[in-house]
Amino acid sequence: MKARLYFVISLVWLSLATFVHAQTPSREIALTFDDLPAAGMGVTGAETLEMTAKLLGTLREQRIPAVGFVNERKLYRQFGEVDQRIKALSMWLEYGFELGNHTYSHASLSRVRLKDWEEEVVRGETVTSLLMGQHNMKMRYFRHPYLDTGRDLQTRREAEAFLVGRGYRIAPVTMDAWDWMYAGVYEDARKRGDATLQQQLLNSYLEYTGQVFDFYEKFSKNLIGYEPKQVLLLHGNWLEADHIGDLLELLRKRGYKFITLQDALSDAAYSMPDDFVGEEGTNWIDHWAITRGHPPMNTPVFPQWVVDRSKALPRPPTQP
Numbered sequence: 001m002k003a004r005l006y007f008v009i010s011l012v013w014l015s016l017a018t019f020v021h022a023q024t025p026s027r028e029i030a031l032t033f034d035d036l037p038a039a040g041m042g043v044t045g046a047e048t049l050e051m052t053a054k055l056l057g058t059l060r061e062q063r064i065p066a067v068g069f070v071n072e073r074k075l076y077r078q079f080g081e082v083d084q085r086i087k088a089l090s091m092w093l094e095y096g097f098e099l100g101n102h103t104y105s106h107a108s109l110s111r112v113r114l115k116d117w118e119e120e121v122v123r124g125e126t127v128t129s130l131l132m133g134q135h136n137m138k139m140r141y142f143r144h145p146y147l148d149t150g151r152d153l154q155t156r157r158e159a160e161a162f163l164v165g166r167g168y169r170i171a172p173v174t175m176d177a178w179d180w181m182y183a184g185v186y187e188d189a190r191k192r193g194d195a196t197l198q199q200q201l202l203n204s205y206l207e208y209t210g211q212v213f214d215f216y217e218k219f220s221k222n223l224i225g226y227e228p229k230q231v232l233l234l235h236g237n238w239l240e241a242d243h244i245g246d247l248l249e250l251l252r253k254r255g256y257k258f259i260t261l262q263d264a265l266s267d268a269a270y271s272m273p274d275d276f277v278g279e280e281g282t283n284w285i286d287h288w289a290i291t292r293g294h295p296p297m298n299t300p301v302f303p304q305w306v307v308d309r310s311k312a313l314p315r316p317p318t319q320p
């Protein structure tokens with residue numbers, strides 16, 4: 001009798017588990033972090049090390065692959081701290097992560113001449129490629145600053161040919177919840193010890209992230225028939241270092257598994273026609289939609305109070 005009861009219980013449990021599994025779609029996403037060694041303007045060399053160790057510690061513990069994109073000019077922000085910043089970059093490689101190029105000084109393709117922009121790409125390789133060589137790695141990914149792929153198609157294609165010629169694969173982005181807009185306000189609150197504001201910012205950031213994912217998961221399904229393997233744009237900042245665990249939990253609840261950028265880019269979506277041009281960069285789902293003549297409508301609205309707080313900072317951040 002007891003055995004029979006156990007059998008019934010396990011049968012109910014099994015069907016319940018199958019039901020829950022069916023309700024959670026299997027989704028995949030690769031994490032990328034831009035503006036290394038640290039996105040924030042006022043972050044010292046020592047803080048950069050501390051922040052990097054915290055961020056990478058969580059990622060390593062949870063076995064999450066990630067690629068970090070470097071602006072080498074940031075290494076020389078304050079004289080005397082160069083070593084610490086280089087050490088922070090090395091940490092990415094020692095922990096088993098990968099680095100890519102984000103140009104030397106975060107140059108926008110629409111705002112500089114193509115030749116100067118190409119110089120920026122080459123100059124952005126100096127230290128990073130040396131560090132990668134020490135780990136028997138070669139730089140293979142490039143991320144456009146401001147996601148700016150060029151204001152006209154000829155410039156865009158010439159820049160792409162240049163990057164391919166130097167051995168790069170362009171790293172697109174499909175998901176972006178503007179963590180950089182939160183990060184400046186968050187770092188200011190952190191410095192002042194304002195825990196209430198930090199929590200409000202975190203709540204808002206996670207809520208907005210949820211809205212962005214809701215929107216683009218549905219939108220991509222309508223546009224291309226399925227949800228592609230996603231690429232998430234994040235930045236090297238204290239918001240992510242302190243709370244990447246919360247973000248990972250949110251994504252897991254949505255059914256996401258964490259994959260390498262290489263795996264994500266194997267999705268056929270990334271070979272679809274893409275003729276997007278414009279001075280304002282945007283994500284690749286928008287690129288595909290605009291190319292097909294179906295630009296996204298009614299995208300989630302970014303919380304205005306965060307924009308206002310950000311603008312009121314002594315040194316308001318510019319879009320990275």
Ligand SMILES: [Zn+2]
Pocket residue numbers: 034035102106144145146320
């Ligand atoms: Zn950037």
